Amino acid sequence: MEGKTRRPVTVVTGFLGSGKTTLLARVLSAPSMANTAVLVNEFGEVGLDHHLLRRVDERTVLLGSGCVCCTTREDLVGALMELLDMDQRGEIPRLDRVVIETTGLADPAPILHTIYADPVLQHHFSVDLVLTTVDAVNGALHLDLNPESVKQVAAADKVVVTKTDIAEPGIVPGLMSRLGKINPSAWTFEAAFGEVDVHELFRPDGAGTHAAPAAFTAGSGDPHDVGDTHSVSVTFDGAIDWTAFGIWFSMLLNARGEDVLRVKGLLDVGEAGPVVINGVQHIIHPPEHLGEWPDEDRQSRIIFITRYIHPEELLDSLLAFRGLLGARPVPLHAAEQRVPFL
Amino acid sequence: MCVLCGQDFVARVHWTDRHVEDRARAAEPGFDPVAFQGDRRRDRAHRVVLTNEVLRHYGLRVDDWSGSKYVLRDRKGRSEIIQDLGSLWPAAAKLADRTLDPLDPVLWERLGGEPAFAAADSG
Numbered sequence: 001m002e003g004k005t006r007r008p009v010t011v012v013t014g015f016l017g018s019g020k021t022t023l024l025a026r027v028l029s030a031p032s033m034a035n036t037a038v039l040v041n042e043f044g045e046v047g048l049d050h051h052l053l054r055r056v057d058e059r060t061v062l063l064g065s066g067c068v069c070c071t072t073r074e075d076l077v078g079a080l081m082e083l084l085d086m087d088q089r090g091e092i093p094r095l096d097r098v099v100i101e102t103t104g105l106a107d108p109a110p111i112l113h114t115i116y117a118d119p120v121l122q123h124h125f126s127v128d129l130v131l132t133t134v135d136a137v138n139g140a141l142h143l144d145l146n147p148e149s150v151k152q153v154a155a156a157d158k159v160v161v162t163k164t165d166i167a168e169p170g171i172v173p174g175l176m177s178r179l180g181k182i183n184p185s186a187w188t189f190e191a192a193f194g195e196v197d198v199h200e201l202f203r204p205d206g207a208g209t210h211a212a213p214a215a216f217t218a219g220s221g222d223p224h225d226v227g228d229t230h231s232v233s234v235t236f237d238g239a240i241d242w243t244a245f246g247i248w249f250s251m252l253l254n255a256r257g258e259d260v261l262r263v264k265g266l267l268d269v270g271e272a273g274p275v276v277i278n279g280v281q282h283i284i285h286p287p288e289h290l291g292e293w294p295d296e297d298r299q300s301r302i303i304f305i306t307r308y309i310h311p312e313e314l315l316d317s318l319l320a321f322r323g324l325l326g327a328r329p330v331p332l333h334a335a336e337q338r339v340p341f342l
Numbered sequence: 343m344c345v346l347c348g349q350d351f352v353a354r355v356h357w358t359d360r361h362v363e364d365r366a367r368a369a370e371p372g373f374d375p376v377a378f379q380g381d382r383r384r385d386r387a388h389r390v391v392l393t394n395e396v397l398r399h400y401g402l403r404v405d406d407w408s409g410s411k412y413v414l415r416d417r418k419g420r421s422e423i424i425q426d427l428g429s430l431w432p433a434a435a436k437l438a439d440r441t442l443d444p445l446d447p448v449l450w451e452r453l454g455g456e457p458a459f460a461a462a463d464s465g
Contacts, residue, residue: 243389246358246427247396248444254431255443275361284357289364313445315459320450324392331459 006126007087009080009098009115010202013108013152014133015142019162020101023133023191028099030198035096037083039076073114076100077121084124097202098125105148108155112283127285129202132156132186136167139175143182147307150229153179154261154305155280158187158201165192182229185264185303229261232311233303234318238327239270240300248321257282259309265302266293277302301332356426358389383409393430399452400438404430 014020087095108130115121132152142149159179164172179188266274273290318329355363362385366378386406394403407413414433415421422433435441
């Protein structure tokens with residue numbers, strides 16, 4: 001019963017006015033999204049006409065450790081429990097999916113933490129996708145001025161560039177390339193007037209089910225530096241010890257968790273299939289041990305998106321741990337980069 | 343939730359402990375629970391060995407405590423009971439009086455690594 005029955009949760013983040021609600025309104029009108037419940041923080045100017053719409057007040061409980069991403073959103077616990085109750089009592093048609101729309105400034109990490117740490121919710125819900133909207137007109141400015149905006153892009157599995165219809169010509173390709181540098185592991189879509197392929201957009205990716213191979217654009221394997229944000233893709237010259245990786249990574253997260261914006265990848269741990277690892281800041285999705293590899297490439301491939309931590313530091317640290325890990329890290333460069341990634 | 347230490351250790355499984363739990367849950371109904379216990383014990387023993395490889399550079403060591411917790415000690419005999427790797431590092435930082443940072447070049451040297459990437463610019 002585990003795993004199969006967890007209801008997928010999609011988190012939609014994006015800066016103020018970046019078109020989250022317009023996108024949602026469009027997406028929710030698709031027949032396949034009829035059994036989707038929507039949790040929003042505020043009813044905005046763009047009305048959402050949907051029968052399973054709930055408003056939640058952002059009530060955050062800061063835990064003793066005081067770290068922002070390990071906070072619990074009580075409002076979400078309450079709202080999700082209520083939906084679960086209604087679903088199980090048969091008061092609503094089968095609940096296929098929950099979409100949580102965050103406020104513009106919200107960090108998605110506490111939402112993931114709330115769902116994975118709650119003793120009840122963790123068995124009934126699983127975050128399968130983080131969608132981030134970036135406005136083509138103001139996106140670059142937000143990325144320049146607001147660290148939250150960079151965090152949201154780093155946390156995304158899919159990035160939707162909105163308002164491409166009203167952007168100056170030439171802006172969109174530059175923005176897309178910048179987004180790709182911040183988070184090479186995310187799919188990037190363009191959506192004018194909220195028009196996107198709903199099926200494509202909600203196809204789960206990586207977080208729990210890894211069904212769709214997202215394409216790395218050529219050259220994205222090279223370490224990238226965008227301001228203080230860096231990303232690097234790494235493989236290993238052999239299978240690694242999963243326990244040792246857990247030790248290294250939990251140690252890293254404890255020491256520098258706030259600067260590890262994102263980690264995502266497949267690890268060869270010497271079993272028939274890889275381990276899917278996906279984390280946003282301190283919050284790690286429950287790693288999934290797959291029965292088989294999703295494609296021909298059987299090498300580990302893991303991407304780290306960091307702030308202030310240089311890719312060389314991560315690589316040297318992994319190299320120092322090679323005795324425990326059982327393999328040496330190798331940075332993936334453009335030439336060696338295989339296209340399918342998760 | 344334990345009323346003494348306030349730790350919620352029943353409901354929360356640290357991500358590094360997840361695979362053994364998942365394997366047990368995914369098992370067929372006729373699955374032998376003894377085999378699962380063996381699996382879990384081996385996993386814990388292996389984790390203790392590997393973790394001590396890192397902790398010894400800070401004058402600390404960890405031992406399995408009856409298969410349910412770990413005990414972290416320093417050389418002065420101070421100890422902390424910990425649940426998993428998630429609670430190990432903050433407790434170790436308390437005993438060692440500094441954060442245990444895997445990006446610390448001094449640790450790399452002690453683990454026998456020579457920085458190879460910082461020198462050669464890989465970008």
